[in-house]
Amino acid sequence: MNFRRVRSSLLLTVSAGAALALAGCSTGSADSAPVASAAPTDLSGTVSLWHFFSDREAGVIQTAVDEFEKANPDVTVDIHSGQDDAKLQQVISSGGDVDVAVSFSSDIVGNFCSTGAFVDLEPYITRDKVDLEQFPEVVRTYTEYDGTRCTLPLLADVPALYMNSAALAAAGITAPPTTLDQLEADALKMTEYNPDGSIKTLGFNPLMGFYENTPMNFGPTVEAQWLDADGQAAVADSTWPEVMKWQKAFVDTIGYDKLQTFTAGLGQEFSDSNAFQTGQVAMQIDGEWRTAFLADQAPDLQYTTAAFPVGMGHDDLYGSGTISGNVVGIGKGSKNPELAWALMKYLTTDTDSVVGLANGLKNVPTTLPALTSPDLVVSPQFQTFIDIAKDPKTTTRPSSPLGSGYGQPLTDFWTKWQGTDGSGLQDGLDAAAQQMNDSLALVAAP
Amino acid sequence: MITPAVIGLLVFFVYPLLASLWYSFTSYNLMSPPQWIGLRNYTYLFTQDPKVGKAALNTLWFVVFMVPIRIVSALAVAGLLVRVRRARGSWRSVFYLPALVPPVASVVAFVFLFNPGTGPVNRVLHLFGVDGPLWFNDPALAKPSLVLLSVWVMGDIMIIFLASLLDVPRELYEASSLDGANGAQQVVHVTLPHLVPVLLFAGVTGVIAALQYFTEAAVASGVASGKATIGAGASAAIGYPDDSLLTYAQWIYVRGFGNFQFGYASALAMVLFVVASVLVVFMMRRVGAYTPSEAS
Numbered sequence: 001m002n003f004r005r006v007r008s009s010l011l012l013t014v015s016a017g018a019a020l021a022l023a024g025c026s027t028g029s030a031d032s033a034p035v036a037s038a039a040p041t042d043l044s045g046t047v048s049l050w051h052f053f054s055d056r057e058a059g060v061i062q063t064a065v066d067e068f069e070k071a072n073p074d075v076t077v078d079i080h081s082g083q084d085d086a087k088l089q090q091v092i093s094s095g096g097d098v099d100v101a102v103s104f105s106s107d108i109v110g111n112f113c114s115t116g117a118f119v120d121l122e123p124y125i126t127r128d129k130v131d132l133e134q135f136p137e138v139v140r141t142y143t144e145y146d147g148t149r150c151t152l153p154l155l156a157d158v159p160a161l162y163m164n165s166a167a168l169a170a171a172g173i174t175a176p177p178t179t180l181d182q183l184e185a186d187a188l189k190m191t192e193y194n195p196d197g198s199i200k201t202l203g204f205n206p207l208m209g210f211y212e213n214t215p216m217n218f219g220p221t222v223e224a225q226w227l228d229a230d231g232q233a234a235v236a237d238s239t240w241p242e243v244m245k246w247q248k249a250f251v252d253t254i255g256y257d258k259l260q261t262f263t264a265g266l267g268q269e270f271s272d273s274n275a276f277q278t279g280q281v282a283m284q285i286d287g288e289w290r291t292a293f294l295a296d297q298a299p300d301l302q303y304t305t306a307a308f309p310v311g312m313g314h315d316d317l318y319g320s321g322t323i324s325g326n327v328v329g330i331g332k333g334s335k336n337p338e339l340a341w342a343l344m345k346y347l348t349t350d351t352d353s354v355v356g357l358a359n360g361l362k363n364v365p366t367t368l369p370a371l372t373s374p375d376l377v378v379s380p381q382f383q384t385f386i387d388i389a390k391d392p393k394t395t396t397r398p399s400s401p402l403g404s405g406y407g408q409p410l411t412d413f414w415t416k417w418q419g420t421d422g423s424g425l426q427d428g429l430d431a432a433a434q435q436m437n438d439s440l441a442l443v444a445a446p
Numbered sequence: 447m448i449t450p451a452v453i454g455l456l457v458f459f460v461y462p463l464l465a466s467l468w469y470s471f472t473s474y475n476l477m478s479p480p481q482w483i484g485l486r487n488y489t490y491l492f493t494q495d496p497k498v499g500k501a502a503l504n505t506l507w508f509v510v511f512m513v514p515i516r517i518v519s520a521l522a523v524a525g526l527l528v529r530v531r532r533a534r535g536s537w538r539s540v541f542y543l544p545a546l547v548p549p550v551a552s553v554v555a556f557v558f559l560f561n562p563g564t565g566p567v568n569r570v571l572h573l574f575g576v577d578g579p580l581w582f583n584d585p586a587l588a589k590p591s592l593v594l595l596s597v598w599v600m601g602d603i604m605i606i607f608l609a610s611l612l613d614v615p616r617e618l619y620e621a622s623s624l625d626g627a628n629g630a631q632q633v634v635h636v637t638l639p640h641l642v643p644v645l646l647f648a649g650v651t652g653v654i655a656a657l658q659y660f661t662e663a664a665v666a667s668g669v670a671s672g673k674a675t676i677g678a679g680a681s682a683a684i685g686y687p688d689d690s691l692l693t694y695a696q697w698i699y700v701r702g703f704g705n706f707q708f709g710y711a712s713a714l715a716m717v718l719f720v721v722a723s724v725l726v727v728f729m730m731r732r733v734g735a736y737t738p739s740e741a742s
Binding site: 086092266409412438443 | 475487490564580670671703707710
């Protein structure tokens, strides 16, 4: 064997490895060049658009993009559909071709703004005098982080209470519940049992973790807080126990094991066997998107919607809720930032575009002109979500560099606690707060 | 001549390993340059992480129970198939075919089969007056349910065992028989020594696969929780029910891609690498002591 050649080969490959290692330490392209003092009068070129939608919903995005291309004939939009946040993160960090990116959740805003994955939009907004007041205040909140606006909203998700009209009538209920206690009372009236004592149909499934039963959706009923003004966990010192005790008592009234068995037999949330659509559950908290599922998969089901009930002593909150939604940003290292900004501005602020997307995707529009547009198709059921989105008391979960992860300890504790004897609530909340702070401290290091 | 192999080793093993080692001492989110934080990730891992212990124990459970059960099942089926005289090819196909089913599809099918409310398994049990358990929805039974699935798809190992069993020289059985060995003694002194390399292969690859167990557990959690979605990234249902299916590999994924903590995820990965290395070396040494050449 020629050892000199082998040694040379090893040297070469080690050098290549070292070069690769050094290359791996880079994090994509450098920050974008300074923004031009005036917006370009003629747009031309190709701009990439990455989004998470697929199938029918991707078609709705395509329609909006077609309108943009029609208005800008020299522009071509290169669409990448079905891309989730993890993929966006990888492509952007490796310097990939992401000009405009749509994320399905505002949870990423804290991370993508603080790390620079999405560029700061302030220079473009200032230059083009984009009126941010056109977005409801709470929507403005969840699209920026720590003073950096790196995203604009592209439709919102709002949960509310869905009610099966036939089940309501059968139980003699004529008005939607406005308090959590009324919700429980109505639900128990609508709950039916089999001869063996097992559940036949549920009025409302109180189990934490069932479909959209999440702390994020239940918390606003008692104005519960996630973080304090210093960005530290507030779950141990807030009003969480009020709603948790109500939920736990509700679970105990029916029986945890019975609920577990019944829930295990229900269909997938995002399928035509969704329990509300099949009539197995008469009322449930769900997003506005369910109206589209119902129209498509259960057109004969008669239902109404209402704001989700609120806790005792929180009557003033009734009519509000929680809101979050899709966000759009310009990828770090975008090679066509002006084109990207033009496309993004069109998708998020052009009233016709926002209304068209809202009508197609059946999400809540995120600009005030679109919310009141006569072209917005609003059924009586959908109106509930519009009203909640416009309610000044509607809140959102604060963003963090951890994404949605910082809230997981509370979800984990609640899910486990509901099946216990109910003791140890404050200790569990203290532990959850400590875990949240530990995670936040780690991501903030050094 | 060995340059391509060395390049492959460097690019696909040494570089990722060294990069992960470096990142494990940093705060890194892919977007900003890694920032050195010393042992902080490891301190958090061993003293503060609320779920890493549970994830590690779940993974260890799969190593301890799933790997041996799968090997024994595959060996038993292979032993039976060796003796089959009629329709030999058909029987082999029947036991091998499940291994061809994509993991996601097999998990989805299994979760629906074992659905407590609508699945055929509990319906059949009900016919016999037995109230079926919650299976994938019960924290105590979720892992054993996945073991059942792993036994169903053990065809890949079974076919290797079968080939190895068919390769045992007949004269060895005849000679041992003349020496007065009974069936059990033939298994211990003729069959098993011949199978040692294959058993070692099945054990090592099984342990490594169990340490990296991800897809089946993640899909089972998503489907059983009723929240199976496509395109939503890191699922909130990971670990369902009650973190009983949260494996170490899933926890690495959640911390990396869900929480954007690639430095910490790298620290988790380094610990997994060390544990896997120690286990594999231990197994190879233990099994090596029983190989025919060593024994003689």
